[in-house]
Amino acid sequence: MIVAEQKPIEEIIQEIQDDHSVLILGCNECVTVCEAGGKKEVAVLASALRMHFMQQGDQKQIEEKTLERQCDSEYLEELRAQVDRYDSVLSLACGAGVQFTAEKYPSTAIYPGVNTKFIGVTEEQGYWTERCQACGQCILAKTGGICPVSRCAKRLLNGPCGGSTQGKCEINPELDCAWQLIIDRLSSLDKLDDYEELVPIKDWSPDRAGGPRKVVREDVTS
Amino acid sequence: MRLGYSPDIKLIRVPCTGKVDLIHILHAMEKGADGVYLVGCLEGDCHFLHGNLRAKKRVQKAQEILNSIGLEGERVQMYNLSSGEGPKFVQYAREMEERIRELGPNPIKKGLSSAA
Structure with missing residues (x-):
């Protein structure tokens, strides 16, 4: 939501x-x-x-x-x-x-x-956290269902960076390092091979860099 | 016990202070009440587990809102006692009355009468 x-x-x-x-x-x-x-x-x-x-x-x-x-x-x-x-x-x-x-x-x-x-989730009543930046090209399939675009402070696609310490982000000791979460999850899914693949440079044109976006579905338009 | 407190205090009975919502407190103030206070069970003794703690947070929120709109937040208070503490009930009523008399009437009433 x-x-x-x-x-x-x-x-x-x-x-x-x-x-x-x-x-x-x-x-x-x-x-x-x-x-x-x-x-x-x-x-x-x-x-x-x-x-x-x-x-x-x-x-x-x-x-x-x-x-x-x-x-x-x-x-x-x-x-x-x-x-x-x-x-x-x-x-x-x-x-x-x-x-x-x-x-x-x-x-x-x-x-x-x-x-x-x-765009986020209700972790508990009165506590909401971010999960998605609507970048327009979802990569969650390769990152164990954890989004580095919205949850990594640097939006790194090949992380973690050197600021990841004991699973926490350097910008805030209470903030989980998204890449630590990704590695832990890929590991538990036995999919660490996905982590070894380098993610190519992301096309940011489906993000806001391409200007205001729209979705048109001819099959449902009246 | 025959302990007395101000007849200006109107009692509203609720099953638990957790039933009292923020909007009930604000509507009472908006309708001209000079103050609102909630008397709940002792913290940790709520029959419904967290009702009085929820009420406490709502009272704090009401105080915050009143302060932000230029009304005195102290007009809203939370008290706790056990059902056997009649004298304490009276003590809180007197304390609240004293606080409200010091603050004076709800400024909304003054604003409305000057506009009329």
């Missing part, structure tokens, strides 16, 4: 302070799971913002809504009938959701309420 973190409330206050009516818009997908922008977080943020402005005598209208997804047109259409009632929409979706909402409603200001961090 996409992992996000709510922006500091002071920054959110700055974003909406000149507007009279604001809709806090949550998303039921990734940001709900990572507890940054689901229905519950929308309610907490809306309440905190109302209290902030109320104590200043500013009776700003702050309302709440959570869509199933903000990255799909059909769910964003649910806003059509009411969006004109607001000066702005504060979206708690990831960067994709914020932008798609802005594209659909060009005459309404759309602000982000979260910082989108990474």
Whole structure:
């Protein structure tokens, strides 16, 4: 899932302070799971913002809504009938959701309420870690299912580097060396021969280096 | 025991302090409560194992949010006692009342009346 973190409330206050009516818009997908922008977080943020402005005598209208997804047109259409009632929409979706909402409603200001961090996993409640950088050319088959692009600080494809000490990365003693994990896993799978193969220079054009990306599936397009 | 505490304190009974969510605390403050405090079982003695520890974290989060929006975080507190400690219940009630009287009414009410 996409992992996000709510922006500091002071920054959110700055974003909406000149507007009279604001809709806090949550998303039921990734940001709900990572507890940054689901229905519950929308309610907490809306309440905190109302209290902030109320104590200043500013009776700003702050309302709440959570869509199933903000990255799909059909769910964003649910806003059509009411969006004109607001000066702005504060979206708690990831960067994709914020932008798609802005594209659909060009005459309404759309602000982000979260910082989108990474594609990751829930290791335990309240603890999320990165697993994928969407490089566009997956090499997990050769690396024992552990990604050096997202988990090695240097994104080395033929690691480890000299900074790997006792299985930890030199940038942070708490961070596992991705290449140590890869070697350990290949070893336990009896596939250390895969490690002996030099990985050729990676083609980064399917990554962001090739500009904004798109996927088109002719078999499912309407 | 006939121990007395302020009639301004409204008691809300819940099965466990772990049932109290962050939004309940914030909504109480938003509706004009001058303060909110949770009284849970002693740490380590929760019938539901972690309820009071969860409540403690939610109280801390509520304090953090209130501080960040310019309200005094001390208006929200967490206390712990065992069900046999009536005098302590009263002591906490008096302590909370004293704290709130020092802080004064919820500033939201003042803001709203000046806007009206």
